[in-house]
Amino acid sequence: MNNFKVFLNPEDVAQAAADYLFKKINECVDKKGHCHIVLPGGSTPARCLELLSKKSLPWESIHWYPGDERCYPAGHTERNDTMIMAKLFSHQPEYISNFHPIPAELGPEVGAETYAVLLTEIDIMDIVILGMGEDGHTASLFPDNPALEDRRSVVPVYNAPKAPDKRVSLGLTVLGNAQECIVIATGTNKQDALEKIKKGMQLPVSRVEPDVWFVDEAALNILK
16 A cells, blocks of 8 residues: 555545646656546546646647546536546647547447547557546446456446446556556545455456555545
8 A cells, every 4th residue: 555645635635646647747748759648537536637727738748538438428418528628628728639539429339449449549558547436446447347357448338337337448458558557536435445455355446556546534544
C-alpha cells in the first residue's frame, strides 16, 4: 500500500490528482512531443478533470480517450463522453477535436471493433486514469465478466451488473500496458474493495497494477 496517496476528502483528492497529472502530462510532452491519456467516469474524477481544464497544459499535444462507454445514444446525459466534454473542455473548447469518443451507440461489438482501429495508431497509452467501483471493477471490466479476460484492445461488454448492461471498454491489455496508471477512489463505499486488495485479492482494478492511488480517508478508514 506504499503507492497510496491519502487525502482528507474527495475535493482534496481531485485537486491532488489534477496537480499530479499536470506535472506528468508536461513531462510526457517534453519527452515525446505528445501525450495519450485514458479518462474515467465518476464524480471525483469529473471534478479532477474540471480542475485540470483550468491549467496551462500543452493542449494541442494531448489526445484524450474514454476508458469505457455505455451503449446509450450519442449525447446521452449518462455517457462518460458527455461528462468529459462538459468538464475537461469547458475552458478549452478549441481542443475538443483531440478528444476521441468511443462510438458505443453502435452497440458493443461494432463499437469495440471501430474503436480498436483507432487504437492501432497508438503504440502505448502514456497515462491511464481509472476510477473504481464498489465491487472493484474499473472502466467496464467487472468481476467474473468475460470481458475481463478478453485480450483485445477494445472489448464488448454484455451483462454488466450495473445499467446499462451493454458497454464498450478498453481491455485489460491496453490499461495494464500504459506507461503510468493512477486510480482515483473516494467514499466509504470503496472500503470493502480496498480491504480485499490489501489482502491480495485480484479484483479487476488491481489486475491493472496501478502505479499510484489517490484516495480519501473515508475509503481507507478500515485499513487504519
